[in-house]
Amino acid sequence: MAQWLGLRTRYQVARLLRRDGLPPFEDLAAWTRVLYWLRQSESTGASLLQLVRRDGLDPSGAYRLVHRVTGLRWSELRRAGVPGVVLRLRDRTRVRAGVPDAPGTEPPDQRATGPEEAPAPALVVRGRQEAASHAARLGSQTVGHPRGVLTARVPLHGCPFDVAMAAGGVAWVTLAHAAAVERIELEPPRAAGSVPTGAVPTRIALGPSGARAFVTNQFAERVAILDLREGRQIGAIPVCGDPLGAVLSPDGRILYVTTGLDWLHAVWVATGQIMASVAVPMACTSLALHPSGNRVYVPTWRAGWILELDAHTLRTTREYAIGGVVHEIVPSCDGLTLYATNEDGWLDQLHLPTGRRRSLHFDATPHGLALSPDGAVLYVGLLDAGRVSVIDRHALIPIGTLLTGGKPRRIAFDAAGRCALIANELGWVDLVR
Incomplete structure (x- = not known):
């Protein structure tokens, strides 16, 4: 050696x-x-x-x-x-802090105006460095998952749809019918003010520091850029077609956006320049990044496929035939498995290296999906049944049920796995501990 x-x-x-x-x-x-x-x-x-x-x-x-x-x-x-x-x-080690600042630092000026800005750098995704930065931010905190008890409900008008957890006991919820995102404080649970975004805010992606948010506005043909500390919109990224889903690269520099015109775009957020684009069949509001940051996964809704694309070039590297109506997807922490809800009534567990698939069937429509930070449990929102099923990830069996009522949409865990928040289309969010 x-x-x-x-x-x-x-x-x-x-x-x-x-x-x-x-x-x-x-x-x-x-x-x-x-x-x-x-x-x-x-x-x-x-x-x-x-x-x-x-x-x-x-x-x-x-x-x-x-x-x-x-x-x-x-x-x-x-x-x-x-x-x-x-x-x-x-x-158990004493590794000195040496994580570069650049990968986890957001560009100082994100007031994007369009592709006429200066050329963007080459498309680079720094997934591993950002993972190290994330580990450093967690410190010695032990991750887990909630006990599975509904502890509080916060009323919200305007059709809550997506939810994103930030640091410091704060979450953000998109209100599709109110053209805003709502700040939710978890201790104690309460609505703490909204930020206007534009028409039909759908998905929200938080920047690495939590100071910025990117919100897809379905009928405004743009992605709103929000300064969450100041509580206002500071810019927008023009996107042709109705932007649906969005996910941010681990370093916060590249935003991947699906549109109603069935395109996937990779956008350099500092300038708003579209760096790469690819047509996808029947794009929906969901997409996900591999934990390494090197691959993008796109469900194709009624086309019944999940596409794996190179995050640098957006070239398709694999296609997984699932069938049904594929919707929300989430990768496991180790990047070996992808989970997908299917609106035809099941949850898929897809082993990415081999394409092997296991399924768990439900008597209702699976929609929202989230994986706990410790990788132990999945929360599956059953849209038309008013409940969320708690699934043992490894065994792929139900181990609990959360009776939310209404129409549970998107679900998010906090970074430590102490709690989860469930957005409900009928006018509230539920806190799970």
Whole structure:
């Protein structure tokens, strides 16, 4: 290893690791082995016993290694998943803060006016750096999921549709019939003022710092740019056709927008310049980014497909035939699985590397979908049944029900997984703890 790193002795390796706050090489190797087993288990479904026997290792020694390194049993480790284990490794190290500011910093002037502005830089997505920045912001906070109890209801007029959680116990809700987004404070739960946006605000995407928001205005042919600290609109990105869904790259520089004319656009937010576009069949209000930031997933509604596109070029890299009416999608934290609600009555669990699919059927119309930050549970909004089903993500079985009434639309968890907020089209939001 010393030779591979260009060093002379193992003592230099040890000093280098110690200087950067990392564990000794032997411990680091053990963490690597555990992460390898966990990734293999998640991607293939194999048990730890099967993995170690395949590698010709002693099973009892492997189970002891897992517990010694992580402090968890293998079953607990599987529930935590790769992201949870990485956070645990981070908490046991003293890595110096060295995350670059640029990926998580929003452009200072986002008053976009159109493509006549200065040319945008090359289309680059910095997903891994932003993931590191996100981990740093969480600090030693442990992520989880709510107990699953409806604790409060905040009345909102104007047809609440989408919801986004910000830091500091604040959420933002689009009001499709009120041409505004509403600020919701969670402690105590209350409506705390609105920001005008333009016609039919549909989806909202928050910038990395939470100071900016991008809101699709369906019948205004633009995406509104909001300064959430000042509580006002500061600009707009012109988009031909009715903008429907929107998702922001991890570094906050590129906005992906679907339109009613069945296009997907990649927009450089600092100038409003459309950097790449591709036609998609029957675009809807949903799309998602892979956790790496390198791939975009687009459901095609009644066309029954999910498209995987390169985030840099918008070239289609894979097509998944789902059938039915595909709507809301969300990727797992490790990026191996994609979950999709289908308005024909089911939830799909799609293994992205192989295309294998499992389904869970409902007696109502699945619509909204959200994954808890710990990756343990899915919340599925059943639009015409007035309830939200709580699903064990790994087993793909219902483990609870939230009786919201009305028409539950979009759902969002806070970053730590302590609570969730459910927007209801009939005039309120529900808080779940």
